[in-house]
Amino acid sequence: MTSSARTGRLVPTALLALSVIPITAGAARLAELTGGAEITPENARFFASPVPVVVHILSVSLYCTLGPFQFVPGIRRRRPGWHRAAGRLLIPCGLAAALSGLWMTLFYPRPDDVGDLLSGFRLVFGSAMILSILLGFAAIRRRDILRHRAWMIRGYAIGLAEWTIRESARQ
Template sequence: MAEIDRSSANVITRIARKIYHPIGFTKGYNFAFWLVYLGVFLGFTISRLQFLDFYGVFCSATAKSATSHAAPGECFYFLQKPYTIGIVLHLATILPASLLVCIQFIPVIRRKATLLHRVNGYIIIILSVLSMVGVYIIAPRTFGGGFDAQGLLGALSVTFLWALLMSYISIKRRQIEQHRAWMLRAWFWAGSIITGRLIAILVLKVLKSPPYYAMPCDKIDSMLQDRTLDLYPECLSFYSGANPQQNVVVRAEFNHPTSVVEAAAALDAVFGMAYFVAFLLHLFGVEIYLHLTSSETRHSGHVSSSKP
């Protein structure tokens, strides 16, 4: 029985090697890590390509589904200048860059198609820098635009750009291992936006006592229109013109909201915390991945350095 089990395991191992060896991997567990992360990242990117239709999908008048539209209330600002420019610039550059980076991290392309890898890398860096310009434009209004949200987006953007810069410097110095490590860090950190969404939803699902969140009346009006005063009579001063900047306290209820405003408040309230935790997880996670794939890195560096 033991011999049969070993024989079956050997067959599975041989089949697996026929899959990951041509891609450029020498270790099965390295391929597994790569496949899971790249699969999630690619799937998320493809699902967001519909957002390139900014007015028809991302900020359409009516949402076709919860995943085919911006978060509740976000388009109130995104449809105003300069935020329209910022979000369109961000989407139009980060989504193509995210697709191209999936090609960039295929080992066999890095080793066998050096010119493609190099040109693709420059395109990715240019698109990424432009996308961060868009982030800086929309940061003051994204998910409430609080200090937590702005600080988080600023930190993510700076670290992402720093990693890209270090990867560029490393390749110019022919430091192949460092170049790969910094590029992986940049995109692992960028991937925290996916994990952040999951953490935010998880926290809101298990939260037994919803918090309260201050929200401006003009944003509430964009979602409720003539129902605003019925639910938030404090907004009367906004409508009368006595206080155009009037804010009201909104119950941040995600699971059983009485209106879309409560769902929007819930997402705004947990944004900073959820994405900060996600960033920390990715910050440490990529270092673990780099340690586990160090043999792949050395092999890649040897192959690349041996080329004229």
């Protein structure tokens, strides 16, 4: 196996490993919402308005699971149709994840352990993720592959970093 082949597999594998954190936390939250869990002060906001959190969890899970394969050069080269189809799914998933996250930050009651600084960071990072995805989409429409790649990588990195850091802090 060549060095580039190993690197081509290492990146998506590492990204999938990082994705375990938000996907696992999301699955636990969905189980809580659908399983009739006891309503506590910590989860009451989700039961009061479950649609944003369900949209967020489903879109994040798809974005985290499918996204790493967009970074594999062999897939982009040998299966461009798959890359395009996955991208057409990932763009709305990324936007839904960021928009629902912004909505929850702005409109859900804030937990006691979340201050103004953390809320501000969430607003900045969510907005930056949306902007990155939209700029990446605009670039590919112009057939500017280098800018498309750079903006989509930024959008993915922002989303994965925010989710991973937040869920790690809860553990």
